[in-house]
Amino acid sequence: MPRKALGALTEAMFYILMALTEGEKCGVEVTAWIERHTSGRVRIGPGTLYTILGSFLDAGLITETETEGRRRTYAISGEGERRYAEELTRLRQCVADAERRGDACAENGALPIFQAGI
Amino acid sequence: MPVRKTVLCPYFRQEFDRVEGWCEEMERRGMRLVQFKGQFAVLERGEPRETRYRYCAVETGMDETFERERLKYADFGWELLYNTTLHVGHSGEYCLARTADPSAVEMYTDKESFGALASKQLFISAVVLVVLIAIDVFRFLRVCQVGLTGLVEYERRVLPLLILLPLLFCCLIYTALCTQRTSRRLEADTLDREYDPKEVRKRYIFLACEGALIIAAIAALLLLWLA
Numbered sequence: 001m002p003r004k005a006l007g008a009l010t011e012a013m014f015y016i017l018m019a020l021t022e023g024e025k026c027g028v029e030v031t032a033w034i035e036r037h038t039s040g041r042v043r044i045g046p047g048t049l050y051t052i053l054g055s056f057l058d059a060g061l062i063t064e065t066e067t068e069g070r071r072r073t074y075a076i077s078g079e080g081e082r083r084y085a086e087e088l089t090r091l092r093q094c095v096a097d098a099e100r101r102g103d104a105c106a107e108n109g110a111l112p113i114f115q116a117g118i
Numbered sequence: 119m120p121v122r123k124t125v126l127c128p129y130f131r132q133e134f135d136r137v138e139g140w141c142e143e144m145e146r147r148g149m150r151l152v153q154f155k156g157q158f159a160v161l162e163r164g165e166p167r168e169t170r171y172r173y174c175a176v177e178t179g180m181d182e183t184f185e186r187e188r189l190k191y192a193d194f195g196w197e198l199l200y201n202t203t204l205h206v207g208h209s210g211e212y213c214l215a216r217t218a219d220p221s222a223v224e225m226y227t228d229k230e231s232f233g234a235l236a237s238k239q240l241f242i243s244a245v246v247l248v249v250l251i252a253i254d255v256f257r258f259l260r261v262c263q264v265g266l267t268g269l270v271e272y273e274r275r276v277l278p279l280l281i282l283l284p285l286l287f288c289c290l291i292y293t294a295l296c297t298q299r300t301s302r303r304l305e306a307d308t309l310d311r312e313y314d315p316k317e318v319r320k321r322y323i324f325l326a327c328e329g330a331l332i333i334a335a336i337a338a339l340l341l342l343w344l345a
Contacts, residue, residue, distance in 0.1 A: 010230050028193045031223070045223045046194040047174040051231035072190075 009087050012044050013052050017061065017084040020076040024065050027053070027072070056080065121163040122152065128321035131157075131204045132240060132297040134173045134212070134304070139311030140318070141171040141214070151214070153201035157325070169218045172196075172225035175235060176203065176213045191215055195222035206239045233304040240301035247294040251287055258283060282335040289328045 009017070019025060019033040031044045053074060056062040061080035066073040076084070129136040131154065141151050141159075146168065149161040176187055176198075188198040195217050202214035215225060226232040262280070303309055 010228060012228050012231070027190065031194075043223050043227055045225045045227040046191050046196055047172070047225040048227045048231045050190070051175055051235065055231075 009083070011042065012048055013056075014084075014087055014091075015042055016044070016049070016052055016056070017076060017080055017087075020062060020074060021081065021084060024073045024075040026074070030074070123149065123161050123163070124155070124158050125149075125161060126322065126325060127154070127157055127159045128318045128325065130293055130296050132206065132243070132293075133300045134236065135300065135309035135311050137214075138171040138173065138309075139313050141216070142169060142311065143313040145169040145171075145216075145218075151199065151202070151216070153199065155201075167218050168220070169216050170222075170224075171214055171216045173204075173212045173236075174198075174215050174225050175232060176211045187213075195219045196225060206236070206243055212236065229304075229307045233307060237301045237304040240297050240304070244294045244297040244301065247290065247297070251290050251294070255284075255287055282331060282338055285331050286328075286335055289331065292324075 015034045015038070016030055019030045019037075022033070025033065027046070027049055031046075031049055034042050034044055053062065056074075057064065059079075060077055061083055062074045063077050064072055065075045127137065127140065129140055131137060144151065144159075144161060146166055148164055148166040150164045151171070152160040152162050154160075174191070174196075184198070184200060188200075191198045196215040197217065199214045199216065204212045206212060
């Protein structure tokens with residue numbers, strides 16, 4: 001079956017992949033992990049979670065490792081790890097660009113972004 | 119045995135936010151939703167409480183039984199309601215869920231996963247509805263064009279149908295417009311769950327008129343058939 005291509009990763013998508021890079025997890029464990037590691041800043045609702053997990057399964061970024069009983073466990077696939085690394089690089093570049101702009105602002109006498117509170 | 123009551127839901131099921139808001143208001147009045155039967159809702163008397171109702175996209179492509187789906191959402195403090203499923207578009211299946219737990223995380227914490235999906239499917243179903251209506255109207259007009267004089271002159275019983283059918287088409291167009299409006303609200307993330315008694319009253323009048331029209335159209339068709 002042809003796999004559905006996935007567009008850009010949203011914040012929720014990125015964190016779900018991040019949670020799964022640390023090992024297999026079921027839905028509740030994924031959201032608990034994200035909440036813990038973002039100090040409660042990112043909370044993912046069940047509707048959002050299962051929609052994203054469904055699209056990840058369609059795109060082959062994750063696989064179901066256990067479907068026995070009521071719990072379904074998910075694991076990240078090779079493709080998922082590649083996509084996660086790609087997104088991480090992109091985000092690092094974004095931060096680096098913003099920081100460079102901050103340095104340039106400081107040289108010109110303007111407030112760098114971290115001081116301006118942006 | 120809890121007291122059950124069947125009431126007319128003033129909103130079309132495709133109007134997600136309005137239906138959610140109506141169910142929440144019923145809960146505040148101590149009437150809990152049990153299930154939907156077409157345009158009717160079966161409510162059960164209970165303690166008034168603040169409850170959140172939300173539609174959620176149920177996984178249909180994974181051969182999940184309702185029970186497994188229910189347990190999955192129960193882990194998050196949401197109760198998936200049986201017989202509230204609504205088919206929208208090609209593969210969209212939406213089910214109502216509720217929670218009385220204020221600490222339960224909102225069903226959708228982003229608008230990408232629900233809004234875009236639901237909006238697209240609602241829009242498609244509204245377009246399909248409009249196209250079907252347009253085809254029917256065209257056929258109806260053709261019939262009128264070809265034999266209107268004869269029909270009116272010799273078959274006076276056809277007249278009520280000529281009046282009733284366009285009115286029914288208007289009702290269908292209104293339903294399609296409501297569906298499309300919900301789709302726009304979903305896309306713009308401007309869902310409105312506010313309960314407005316005036317609007318509800320207007321909707322009841324509209325639905326009563328629509329029901330009367332349907333009955334009248336069926337009666338007219340029966341009369342024609344008998345004649």
